[in-house]
Amino acid sequence: MTLILKQIFAFFKLLNSDTGLNQLASGIACGLILGFAPILSLQALLVIIVAFFFRIQLGAAFLSAFFFKFIAFILDPLCDQIGRSILESPSLRPLFVSMYNMPLVPLTRFNNSIVMGSGILSLILVIPAFLLFRSLIIKYRETVVARFKGTKAWKAFAATGFYKWYATYSKLYG
Amino acid sequence: MSEKNQTPNQNPQTKRPKKKGPIRTEAVIPFVLVTAIMWVYFSLFFDSHLKAGFEWIGYQVVGAEVNIAKVETSFFKGTFRLQGLEVTNSEKPTHNLINIGDIRFGVLWDGLLRARIIVEEMAVEQIEIGSPRKRPGKVKPPEPPKPKSTEPSAVEKEAMKLKEQAIEKAKKDYSKNVLGDIAALMGGTSGDDQIKNIESSLPSKAKLREFEVEFKSKQKIWDDKIKSLPQGKEISQLGDRLSKVKTKDFKSPQELADSLNQINTILKEADDKFKQIQGTVTEVNNDLKTLENQLKEIDALVKKDIKDLESRFRLPKLDAQSLAMGLFHQYLDPYLGQINKYKGMAEKYVPPNLMKKDKNPPTEIKPHPREKGVTYEFGRPNSYPLFWIKKISASSKSNSSVNSADMKGLITNITSNQALIGKPTVLKFEGSFPGLEVRDILADFTIDNTKDDSQIGFNFNIGSYAMNGREVVNSPDVTIAFKKATASLKSRGDIVGLEKLNLKLTNQVQKMEYNISAKDKTIDEILKEVFAGVPTLSIDAEGGGYLPNDLSLSINSNIGPELQKGFEKQIQKKLDEAKAKLNAAINEAIGKEKTKIEGDFNKIKAQIDGEIKKVNDQINAEKSKAEAKANQAKKDSDDQANREKKKLEEQAKKALGKEGEKAVEDLKKKLGL
Numbered sequence: 123m124t125l126i127l128k129q130i131f132a133f134f135k136l137l138n139s140d141t142g143l144n145q146l147a148s149g150i151a152c153g154l155i156l157g158f159a160p161i162l163s164l165q166a167l168l169v170i171i172v173a174f175f176f177r178i179q180l181g182a183a184f185l186s187a188f189f190f191k192f193i194a195f196i197l198d199p200l201c202d203q204i205g206r207s208i209l210e211s212p213s214l215r216p217l218f219v220s221m222y223n224m225p226l227v228p229l230t231r232f233n234n235s236i237v238m239g240s241g242i243l244s245l246i247l248v249i250p251a252f253l254l255f256r257s258l259i260i261k262y263r264e265t266v267v268a269r270f271k272g273t274k275a276w277k278a279f280a281a282t283g284f285y286k287w288y289a290t291y292s293k294l295y296g
Numbered sequence: 297m298s299e300k301n302q303t304p305n306q307n308p309q310t311k312r313p314k315k316k317g318p319i320r321t322e323a324v325i326p327f328v329l330v331t332a333i334m335w336v337y338f339s340l341f342f343d344s345h346l347k348a349g350f351e352w353i354g355y356q357v358v359g360a361e362v363n364i365a366k367v368e369t370s371f372f373k374g375t376f377r378l379q380g381l382e383v384t385n386s387e388k389p390t391h392n393l394i395n396i397g398d399i400r401f402g403v404l405w406d407g408l409l410r411a412r413i414i415v416e417e418m419a420v421e422q423i424e425i426g427s428p429r430k431r432p433g434k435v436k437p438p439e440p441p442k443p444k445s446t447e448p449s450a451v452e453k454e455a456m457k458l459k460e461q462a463i464e465k466a467k468k469d470y471s472k473n474v475l476g477d478i479a480a481l482m483g484g485t486s487g488d489d490q491i492k493n494i495e496s497s498l499p500s501k502a503k504l505r506e507f508e509v510e511f512k513s514k515q516k517i518w519d520d521k522i523k524s525l526p527q528g529k530e531i532s533q534l535g536d537r538l539s540k541v542k543t544k545d546f547k548s549p550q551e552l553a554d555s556l557n558q559i560n561t562i563l564k565e566a567d568d569k570f571k572q573i574q575g576t577v578t579e580v581n582n583d584l585k586t587l588e589n590q591l592k593e594i595d596a597l598v599k600k601d602i603k604d605l606e607s608r609f610r611l612p613k614l615d616a617q618s619l620a621m622g623l624f625h626q627y628l629d630p631y632l633g634q635i636n637k638y639k640g641m642a643e644k645y646v647p648p649n650l651m652k653k654d655k656n657p658p659t660e661i662k663p664h665p666r667e668k669g670v671t672y673e674f675g676r677p678n679s680y681p682l683f684w685i686k687k688i689s690a691s692s693k694s695n696s697s698v699n700s701a702d703m704k705g706l707i708t709n710i711t712s713n714q715a716l717i718g719k720p721t722v723l724k725f726e727g728s729f730p731g732l733e734v735r736d737i738l739a740d741f742t743i744d745n746t747k748d749d750s751q752i753g754f755n756f757n758i759g760s761y762a763m764n765g766r767e768v769v770n771s772p773d774v775t776i777a778f779k780k781a782t783a784s785l786k787s788r789g790d791i792v793g794l795e796k797l798n799l800k801l802t803n804q805v806q807k808m809e810y811n812i813s814a815k816d817k818t819i820d821e822i823l824k825e826v827f828a829g830v831p832t833l834s835i836d837a838e839g840g841g842y843l844p845n846d847l848s849l850s851i852n853s854n855i856g857p858e859l860q861k862g863f864e865k866q867i868q869k870k871l872d873e874a875k876a877k878l879n880a881a882i883n884e885a886i887g888k889e890k891t892k893i894e895g896d897f898n899k900i901k902a903q904i905d906g907e908i909k910k911v912n913d914q915i916n917a918e919k920s921k922a923e924a925k926a927n928q929a930k931k932d933s934d935d936q937a938n939r940e941k942k943k944l945e946e947q948a949k950k951a952l953g954k955e956g957e958k959a960v961e962d963l964k965k966k967l968g969l
Contacts, residue, residue, distance in 0.1 A: 174327070177320050202669050209672050222674035225409035236669030 133181030137259065138267055142179060147256035149173065149182025152247050156183065157190025158201075158244035160237055164229035194240055201239030208238055343367050350378075360384035360393070361433035375402035384433025385426070391697070392429055397422025407680050415685040423690065426697030467750050500597035501886045507590050508893055514583050515900060521576050522907050526569040531914045537920050541613070543929040552933040559926040566919045573915060577908050584901055591894060598890075602882055673713070681713035694730050703727030703737075720744035733762040749793040758785040763805060774819065779809040795842050798848075803835040826858045 133149070136142040152173050155179055159166045173183045194201070208214065221227045231237045270276055347367040354362030365380025377400040385393040398421045407414030541558045542551070606755040675681065688707040694700040705725030711717055723741040728734060736759025761782040770777070783806070789799035810827050814820035827833075832854075839849035 174323055175320055177316060177318050198669075206670060209670075215674070219674045219676055223410065223676065223679050225406070228411035229409070231411070232673075233672045233674060234669045235672075239669075278874075 130181040130185060130280065133179055133185060136179060136181075137195035143256060143259055145177055145179040146182050146259055147252050148176075149179035150186040150255045151252040152178055152183040153186025153188075153250050154190050155244045155246055158194045158240040160231060163231050163237070164226060180196030197240070197243065198236055201243055202235050203239065204242055205235030205237065208242065209233065244277070261270055318928075319713055338371060344370055354383065355434075355436065358383055358386070359436040360386040360389065361435070363433075372405075373402060374405050374408065376400065382429065382433075384429065384435065386435045389432040390429055392424070392427050392433075395424040396420060397424075397443075401685075409683075410680055411682075412680040413683050414680055415654065416687070420688070420690040423692030424695055424697075424705070425692070425700045427695045427700070456706050470705040473926045500594055500601045501889075502592075502881075503594050503597050504886055504890055504893065507587070508591075511587060511893065511897060514587065518580055518583070518900070518904055521580065522904065525573055525576055525908075525911050528911075528914060531569070531911070531918055534562055534566055534918050538918070538925060541925065541929075543721040543925055543932060549933075552929065555929050556926060559922055559929065563919065563926070565920045566915055566922060570915050570919065572911075573908065573912050577912075580904055580908070584616060584904075587897065591897065594890065598882060598886065602878055631791070675713065676715045677716070677718070679716065681711050681716045683712040684717065685710040690725070692727070698731035699729070700731060701727055701729045701806075714743075714745040715812075718746055720746060731774065733760075734758060735760050747872065751790060751792055752794075753788075753790040755788045756785075757787070758783075760784050773816070774814045774823070775811065776823065777811040778805070779811045781805050782806040791843070797840055797843055797847065799837075802836040803837075805833040806831070807837070808833060830855055830858060 133146070136146060152169050155169050156166055159169070170184075172178070173180055209218065219231070222233060230241075232241065344367075346369065347364050350364055350367065351362050361384040363382040363384075364378060366378070368377040368379075369375065376397070378396075379398050381394075381399065382397040383393045383395070385391045397553070398419060401415050401418035404414040404416060497678040538559070542555050656684075668837070673682075685707075686709060688710070689704070690705040690707075692701050692703045694702045703725055704727055705723070707721070707723045709717065709719045709721050711719075711721070714720060721743040724739065726736075726738045728736060738755070738757045738759075740752045740755040742751070744753070760782050761784070763778045763783050766776070766778045766781070768776040784804045785801070787799070787801040789797065791797050808827075810824075812820070812823050812827060814823055834854050836852045837849060838852075839847060
């Protein structure tokens with residue numbers, strides 16, 4: 123839990139800094155896949171492992187997974203329809219029969235209509251989401267953060283001893 | 297702004313942090329550490345913690361000490377083994393309630409990787425019941441009584457209620473204590489005094505009264521209807537009007553047309569009246585038919601009343617099967633109660649589509665249908681189903697406890713999809729309970745869902761068991777019990793499509809010593825003589841039908857014909873007398889009234905038929921007359937027209953004379969005719 127909280131604080135810190143743009147955007151994109159996939163599934167585990175071993179912002183991934191879960195719930199009827207049409211397609215049946223009897227693949231629960239539908243939808247959306255959130259973060263930093271840092275209140279706060287002490291601490295311990 | 301850019305206030309002199317690569321290398325060490333800790337924990341401590349956990353949960357659930365000798369699990373092999381399970385008997389802490397030597401099973405990784413649970417073999421061995429403990433087990437102190445928690449659960453209550461209802465029904469249905477009834481009949485106390493008071497409670501009598509009321513109300517309606525029918529005067533008026541219509545000597549076509557119009561009007565009126573009569577005939581006939589059916593129902597009710605009274609006054613049937621049914625129902629009642637209990641529970645809880653219950657159950661709020669989506673199975677023959685336990689073996693051994701058994705059992709192919717593996721689930725067990733003198737138990741159950749209709753079959757046999765002190769009949773008049781006997785049981789049955797049940801049970805009793813006593817001396821003698829003359833007593837029960845309600849059971853025994861012979865001479869005459877008395881009582885109660893009502897009904901029916909026929913004949917006669925008259929008028933008119941035509945032709949010929957004839961001849965020549 124501490125680890126997750128630490129990551130979430132790091133997410134806000136990173137969001138308001140000038141670095142980690144790709145880390146944040148890829149974290150949100152991973153969160154999209156996590157939000158659309160069932161918690162106990164192979165694909166969720168794979169995304170978590172990838173997020174853990176690659177430099178992807180975990181806080182962004184967990185926070186966005188939380189919000190994308192709600193969106194996935196709202197889109198359940200649509201995902202169900204997409205999943206059914208794919209799983210009931212006669213031309214794909216031999217493929218699904220082989221996949222169903224392969225090791226590991228059934229752990230993705232691809233044979234469930236909602237899992238299949240939301241999986242397909244998340245795969246379609248993951249790259250546009252990465253690009254969209256990347257540009258949104260840039261926009262946010264240019265408008266909101268830059269303007270906030272230009273305010274007198276922030277400049278006054280940045281000149282205080284407390285802020286200087288915090289900046290030194292942050293530089294030393296991260 | 298890119299991440300490579302620096303903020304304007306950043307000091308260029310400060311040391312730039314080392315750029316980090318895309319792989320989080322610093323996560324490797326924590327990951328390896330966590331994995332190593334988990335490895336150590338699962339290798340060294342997990343099994344002992346699991347053992348302690350089981351013991352604690354067991355103590356909380358059972359309320360007595362639970363000991364486990366050893367728990368072994370292996371992640372890589374996918375195995376679980378529990379040895380030396382001992383559950384203390386809370387009533388007798390020096391002994392175990394149950395002791396299981398070894399429980400083990402292993403799941404196939406091959407299956408787990410495919411999200412399936414496949415158990416190659418599960419073994420539950422060395423089961424002992426009531427074995428002594430090395431030291432007395434700890435018993436959980438009783439909790440303070442909670443009024444609500446001490447009550448049975450809703451399901452238990454439901455089960456008890458169903459059981460009681462079933463037993464009550466069985467008692468009601470089969471309360472025929474045949475020997476007691478025979479004794480009562482022989483003693484002449486079969487309810488003579490009550491026969492006089494039966495009149496008020498006869499359903500046939502009540503139905504007859506209902507019929508009488510309805511008949512009277514209908515009679516009034518019929519009277520009104522007949523009165524509203526065209527009367528003779530109205531019909532004869534039509535005849536009078538018809539006779540006045542001119543049907544010959546028409547002076548002009550207009551006159552003829554007027555006559556025909558008048559006849560048509562009269563015919564139409566006659567037709568309307570005919571339709572009115574026909575409508576009334578149909579209505580009255582329907583009413584008569586309904587009442588006739590009711591009279592037939594009354595006849596059937598009278599017959600049923602006689603049968604019910606025979607049962608109420610306990611007139612025994614003297615055929616072999618009825619004697620066997622009456623004699624052994626008390627003996628089989630506990631088993632029937634049990635069957636009825638489960639039948640009732642099945643009816644209540646099995647899904648309606650399986651039991652063909654109400655097709656339109658009340659609408660209920662259901663969870664979001666898309667919450668779980670649809671899960672498809674893409675299995676192929678001989679692939680793994682979602683769940684499959686290939687084999688479960690169980691064994692137990694006897695000890696000093698009376699309830700302990702030497703048993704061996706095997707269950708094969710418990711699975712979520714029998715069709716996929718093409719094998720039914722089979723349960724077999726065999727063994728004995730030496731302490732209870734029950735030997736050679738052999739049971740074989742098969743649940744086969746590989747075919748279109750599911751089939752559940754079972755064979756359950758007991759080679760021999762003691763029946764010492766078992767009561768067959770216990771009534772105030774007669775007591776029959778086995779002082780000592782050895783019996784064997786064979787039963788087999790099947791349920792097809794969870795609906796159609798077939799059941800056959802054969803019970804053979806040998807080496808019998810009876811305790812027989814009857815109040816009536818004659819019965820006592822007959823019973824002792826009959827039972828002594830039968831060296832092997834067989835009780836056969838056969839049942840079947842459609843679950844849950846359409847079930848029947850018949851019981852036969854070789855003692856039935858013997859008892860029939862024994863009692864026939866003694867009581868047949870008395871039985872006939874009693875039946876005659878009942879018939880006479882019924883006849884007296886409703887016979888006269890019924891005959892009178894039937895007479896009235898037939899009389900009214902004949903009267904109505906006559907009235908309607910009379911009016912019908914009259915109107916038909918008038919209709920025929922009108923039609924004949926119309927035809928006559930048309931004929932007369934045609935004749936008159938022909939005559940006039942001929943006359944005119946002759947007159948024209950005369951007027952033209954010879955000149956005319958010549959002119960005609962010339963014209964013919966010119967034309968070359």
